[in-house]
Amino acid sequence: MKKNSLFRLSLANTSSKRLSIWLYGNCFLLLCTLVLGGITRLSGAGLSIVEWDPILGIFPPIFLEQWHAVFDLYKGTPEFQKINFMMTLGDFKVIFWLEYFHRLLGRLLGFAFIVPGIIFWMKGYLYPSLKKSFVMITLLGLLQGLMGWYMVKSGLVKDPHVSHFRLAAHLLLALTIYAWILWEAFALTFHRQPDYYVERTFRLILVFLLGVITYGAFVAGLKAGLIYNTFPLMDGEWVPMHIFNLSHERYFVYDPANVQFIHRYLAMALTLWIVLSSLYYIKEVEDSHLKKAFWALQGLVLLQFFLGVMTLIFAVPISLGCLHQVGAVALLSGVLYILHYTSLGKRFVDKNLIIKHIDIKSAQEFLSKMRV
Ligand code: HEM
Numbered sequence: 001m002k003k004n005s006l007f008r009l010s011l012a013n014t015s016s017k018r019l020s021i022w023l024y025g026n027c028f029l030l031l032c033t034l035v036l037g038g039i040t041r042l043s044g045a046g047l048s049i050v051e052w053d054p055i056l057g058i059f060p061p062i063f064l065e066q067w068h069a070v071f072d073l074y075k076g077t078p079e080f081q082k083i084n085f086m087m088t089l090g091d092f093k094v095i096f097w098l099e100y101f102h103r104l105l106g107r108l109l110g111f112a113f114i115v116p117g118i119i120f121w122m123k124g125y126l127y128p129s130l131k132k133s134f135v136m137i138t139l140l141g142l143l144q145g146l147m148g149w150y151m152v153k154s155g156l157v158k159d160p161h162v163s164h165f166r167l168a169a170h171l172l173l174a175l176t177i178y179a180w181i182l183w184e185a186f187a188l189t190f191h192r193q194p195d196y197y198v199e200r201t202f203r204l205i206l207v208f209l210l211g212v213i214t215y216g217a218f219v220a221g222l223k224a225g226l227i228y229n230t231f232p233l234m235d236g237e238w239v240p241m242h243i244f245n246l247s248h249e250r251y252f253v254y255d256p257a258n259v260q261f262i263h264r265y266l267a268m269a270l271t272l273w274i275v276l277s278s279l280y281y282i283k284e285v286e287d288s289h290l291k292k293a294f295w296a297l298q299g300l301v302l303l304q305f306f307l308g309v310m311t312l313i314f315a316v317p318i319s320l321g322c323l324h325q326v327g328a329v330a331l332l333s334g335v336l337y338i339l340h341y342t343s344l345g346k347r348f349v350d351k352n353l354i355i356k357h358i359d360i361k362s363a364q365e366f367l368s369k370m371r372v
Contacts, residue, residue: 015125016188022116023185029112030178031329033105037174038325040102041167041220042318045095047079049103050156052149058107060100070096079160106148110141113181133184137177144173164221165253171217172210178329179336186340193287195342201277202339205270209335212270213328215263216308224256224263225316231309234261260312267308274301274335290341297334304331 040046050073051057061067071092074080080087117134120126126134151166219225228234234257235242242257251258278294285291304327311320 015120015123019120019125019130020185020188022113022120023181023188026109026113027178027182027185029105029109030174030181031326033102033109034171034174034178034329035322035326036098036102036105037170038322039318040098042316042321043095043098044083045098046162047077047152047155047160048074048092048095048099049152050074050077052152054107054145057103060096067093077156077160078158079155082160103148106145110145113141114138130184133180137180140173140177140180144170144177147173161223162221164218167221168214168217172214175210175213175329175332179332182333182336183340186337190337190341192343193290193341194344195285195287195290198281198285198290198342199339199344201281202335202342205274205277206335206339208266208270208273209332212263212266213332215259215266216324216328218253218259219256219263220321222254222256222259224260225312225321227256228260229313229315231264231312264308264312267305271301271305274298290338293334293338293341297331297338300327300331300334303327 049057049070061070067089071089074092074096084091117126117138121131121134147166147170151162151170154166155162228240230236232238234240240257240261243255243261246255246258252262253259275298278298282291282294304324307320307324307327311317311324314320
């Protein structure tokens with residue numbers, strides 16, 4: 001596998017720098033919103049605001065009567081009636097502010113993405129594919145707002161818990177938006193060194209990682225981190241007896257013990273896969289930058305594994321729960337980086353922001369000739 005300098009194009013003008021700051025800044029804001037969402041959920045504050053008003057919801061209650069009005073609405077929810085019936089207005093304010101700031105940050109994120117995006121568009125900074133991504137990400141962002149409300153609604157009806165499927169959809173949508181923005185940012189800031197084999201492996205790893213993340217969200221949604229708090233054994237066994245007693249296949253996604261079992265074993269497989277394939281490619285590839293990226297990715301996956309085990313053993317304290325969530329985002333970013341670095345981009349932006357389309361087929365033929 002040899003280097004192909006044909007694909008090394010550098011971007012160093014002001015407009016691409018501004019675009020990168022915009023895109024990376026939004027990734028950072030999204031991560032903060034995600035973490036605050038995690039803190040809100042783990043503090044049991046996620047169901048405190050029972051209405052969704054995208055515009056007027058920006059204004060929090062100020063006067064005592066306003067506070068009583070929102071508290072009265074909360075008193076009508078199953079969460080208050082079944083769990084928090086002893087709660088005072090003072091206690092309510094704490095959970096209200098957490099949920100309020102999570103929603104506020106979500107709105108701020110929308111603003112920080114859309115407003116500069118429109119300005120850059122008008123100034124002619126956005127190249128065609130970035131324009132498409134901008135529109136699509138904006139639509140996904142709006143959908144995410146709706147999804148968040150759809151998730152909260154599921155906990156306001158009979159049972160004071162949100163649906164773990166909706167929680168997973170909310171998390172996956174957030175990660176899709178994050179990944180898309182990050183990909184566009186990578187395209188502006190990093191070179192590519194196409195390698196078909198690495199790319200193929202990491203496409204599969206990405207899909208598998210999304211599976212692990214989905215089951216992680218199920219664990220979180222079903223509060224399955226509060227049972228079987230031992231590792232590697234579950235209640236003294238590799239496969240807990242309880243799982244064998246389940247008769248219906250739907251328990252693969254409903255039963256907390258089973259869901260935790262699947263998450264930990266999928267995570268083990270993923271960790272092993274990333275470590276072994278990274279070690280293999282470190283020997284195979286010549287590109288020293290890629291080698292370093294593989295070492296870093298191994299560190300990330302091992303750290304994430306460790307954080308998962310600690311989160312479980314200590315029965316999900318807020319700090320570890322959030323670190324484990326951040327670890328998942330870091331791991332996703334690492335996998336995306338390697339995928340981006342080794343994939344053949346459809347377009348490159350040169351110094352004057354002129355799009356150069358590369359003929360993929362001939363580039364692939366060229367690369368396969370270069371391969372030893
Ligand atoms: C190494 C790959 C792993 C990845 C990518 C991963 C990813 C995730 C994600 C995305 C969540 C949902 C977080 C949230 O929505 O707040 C989660 C939850 C969880 N994971 Fe993992 N995980 C991994 C490994 C592990 C391991 C090895 C364990 C334990 C043996 C574990 C235990 C847990 C627990 C207990 C939760 C629930 C936390 C909560 O209730 O907030 N994870 N994981």
